[in-house]
Amino acid sequence: MTVEVRIPTILRTYTEGAKAVPGAGGTLGELFADLDSRHPGLADRLVEGGALRRFVNVYLNDEDVRFLGGIDTPVADGDDVTILPAVAGGAV
């Protein structure tokens, strides 16, 4: 069971520069834990207190997982996961 996970530039320090890495898990949370076993520190950049970090967008097959089940979204063999940091800011 393999899911392809696309890694943004800023997190490629955890993946030895790889733009995409394979992972496994029944949910997004399990997938991130699996990635963290080979790329220590990565999960901490994605998850905080059991939920996705505010600054990170995660897409499952092009769908923002905030509109699915967040960290509990089921993932299946052959799915595509893309991680992108939010582009945001403001005056205050």
Added chain:
Amino acid sequence: MLIISQEVVDAIVAHARRDHPDEACGIVAGPEGSDRPERFVPMVNAAMSPTFYEFDSGDLLRLYRDLDARSEEPVVIYHSHTATEAYPSRTDISYASEPSAHYLLVSTREADVDEIRSYRIVDAQVTEEEVRVVPALSPAPSSDAPASPSQGVTQS
């Protein structure tokens, strides 16, 4: 230092003026590793706010897919401050996640003064840099160009 064309600066300022008093945002894309801001890409501020901007998450995914397909990266990430100076806020710093990008800020607080400043934001450290606006970027180095500059008369 950020070297950017007058045409792109004008487009960024026009976007900021048009969306005032809400913040405007977008990027200028360029070939990966080139540091050349060539392609102006205005984005919708999904927050539609005078104090916050955020790329819509669907737009963000499409943007990065498109950049990937073109072997480009965001060379400049710009946004406007509509009532304060063109300096990165605490929010700007906490969200900044492209260490190789130039973060360009435009302040539209004065109706007739365009305040344009640029920064690197790496590991929450802000470093202001010079902005050099040029009539046009110098020609891109091309892989089939001669290794040394050709001698002789330049034809027009």
